[in-house]
Amino acid sequence: MAFENPSRDEIKNILQNANTIAVVGLSEKPDRTSYMVSEAMQNKGYRIIPVNPNADHILGEKCYPSLKDIPEPVDIVNVFRRSEYCAEVAREAAEIGAKVIWLQLGIRSDEVAQIAEEHGMTAIMDRCIKVEDSVLFPNGRNNH
Structure with a gap:
């Protein structure tokens, strides 16, 4: 069966209940999409955990070389990598729950x-x- 994204209502529920977002491929360069999206989500109250083996801190948060190195539960794994690397990330996401x-x-x-x-x-x-969050929670998650 062909893949379909969850409905808007399901996505709203996911975002409403998410606190921690691990961002795989988060760049430390402020002009990169991954940085801009993560910074916006951080400003909306989500905890961003950067996954980047080449950096120590991004957006004021400690970086981890891989998902398995994160010492706390993660709700959403947001992936900024080319599609050929995503299956490996998905397997790691499953391993960390x-x-x-x-x-x-x-x-x-x-x-x-x-x-x-x-x-x-x-x-x-x-x-x-970031777009989904802005559309679903124009005034922020706590002001809906």
Whole structure:
């Protein structure tokens, strides 16, 4: 069966209940999309955990080389990597018990959809988490 993203209501519920977002491929360069999206989400009250083996801190948060190195539970794994790297990230997300694997705009992977389904994770693909949050919570999550 072809992959379909969750409904808007389901995405709203996911974002409403999420606190911690691990961002794989978060750049320390402020002009990169991953940085701008993560900074916006941080400003909206989400805890951002950067996953970047080449940096110590991004957006004031300690970086981790991989998802497995994060010492606390993660609700959403937001992925800013090319599609050929996403299945590996999805497997790691399943290992750490993440509830959602979110591939950014322009990224899709049938393998990720399959891994998510096998491990009871929700997959969201080819959507920008910042755009979804802005549309669903124009005044912020706590003011709806």
